Amino acid sequence: MNSPTVAQLLADAARSLSRAGVDTPELDAELLLAHALGVDRTRLLTHPEHILTPEQQTAFRALLDRRLQRHPLAYITGRRWFYDILLHVTPAVLVPRPETEELVARALTWLQTHPRAMVADIGTGSGAIALAVAKHTPPTVRIVATDISARALDVARSNALRLGLDQRVVFLLGDLLAPLPEPADLLLANLPYVAERDRSGLAPEVSVHEPAGALFSGPAGLDHLRRLLAQAPEFLRPGGAVLLEIGYDQGPAVIELARRVFPHATIRLHQDLAGLDRLLEITKTQ
Numbered sequence: 001m002n003s004p005t006v007a008q009l010l011a012d013a014a015r016s017l018s019r020a021g022v023d024t025p026e027l028d029a030e031l032l033l034a035h036a037l038g039v040d041r042t043r044l045l046t047h048p049e050h051i052l053t054p055e056q057q058t059a060f061r062a063l064l065d066r067r068l069q070r071h072p073l074a075y076i077t078g079r080r081w082f083y084d085i086l087l088h089v090t091p092a093v094l095v096p097r098p099e100t101e102e103l104v105a106r107a108l109t110w111l112q113t114h115p116r117a118m119v120a121d122i123g124t125g126s127g128a129i130a131l132a133v134a135k136h137t138p139p140t141v142r143i144v145a146t147d148i149s150a151r152a153l154d155v156a157r158s159n160a161l162r163l164g165l166d167q168r169v170v171f172l173l174g175d176l177l178a179p180l181p182e183p184a185d186l187l188l189a190n191l192p193y194v195a196e197r198d199r200s201g202l203a204p205e206v207s208v209h210e211p212a213g214a215l216f217s218g219p220a221g222l223d224h225l226r227r228l229l230a231q232a233p234e235f236l237r238p239g240g241a242v243l244l245e246i247g248y249d250q251g252p253a254v255i256e257l258a259r260r261v262f263p264h265a266t267i268r269l270h271q272d273l274a275g276l277d278r279l280l281e282i283t284k285t286q
């Protein structure tokens with residue numbers, strides 16, 4: 001049998017991925033083959049006639065098999081772009097989502113007028129939010145990042161080292177705001193907010209392969225946000241702000257929780273690119 005070309009391998013792989021229920025079969029086939037060959041996707045697509053060695057075919061097959069079992073692409077390649085930083089990701093951390101970049105953008109806008117702020121990223125996972133904020137702020141902005149998972153913090157710390165940001169972010173293990181050494185000016189969090197009852201509707205990439213401790217938060221998905229908000233007044237300085245990522249249907253419930261603990265604050269919802277409620281912003285005036 002003739003050795004297959006890049007074009008033939010991509011077409012076969014995309015067909016198998018599509019049959020396995022993968023949403024973007026062509027793109028995933030290209031990214032996996034590019035990763036197996038150690039080239040970028042453009043190079044792959046401009047050399048469709050290239051023939052793979054048997055070793056390259058074996059390496060690609062191993063990656064493809066994992067994707068057919070619906071392992072997230074980011075866990076297979078071990079990396080994911082977030083904002084403008086390349087993060088290493090493992091199954092110990094949630095794969096950072098594009099929606100969360102909006103939280104970073106709003107945090108950076110707030111920090112432009114608060115260049116000496118103390119920032120806390122609660123439930124940092126891969127370190128995505130804390131590290132993106134660190135990259136785009138002067139060293140006068142101090143940043144602490146917490147997580148309840150020691151394995152997640154190992155990933156976050158190694159990302160900080162690789163990105164040369166390890167002197168900018170202090171990583172602390174513990175429950176929500178408890179590890180903070182002092183109150184913060186800006187509290188940021190993308191905590192678990194999926195309702196237990198929604199588990200069965202999730203794609204296998206999420207429900208089977210991402211850490212349950214990064215996703216689920218009680219019957220309505222609000223347990224973490226409720227507890228965080230209850231602790232927040234003690235850990236937020238006067239004039240401070242809170243930015244929380246929320247589920248698209250949680251806006252009214254989270255506003256009510258926030259009003260109870262911050263009756264005099266300005267509370268706003270922001271929508272994501274799809275027009276869905278995605279961020280809660282609390283600005284404390286005193």
Ligand SMILES: C[S@@+](CC[C@H](N)C(=O)[O-])C[C@H]1O[C@@H](n2cnc3c(N)ncnc32)[C@H](O)[C@@H]1O
Nearest residue numbers: 094096123124125147148149175176190192214
């Ligand atoms: C939805 S993931 C988000 C990770 C990261 N912030 C991001 O946006 O990609 C939630 C993170 O919160 C952490 N977490 C869950 N419960 C926590 C708690 N009680 N205190 C601190 N972190 C917690 C999980 O381990 C996980 O890393």
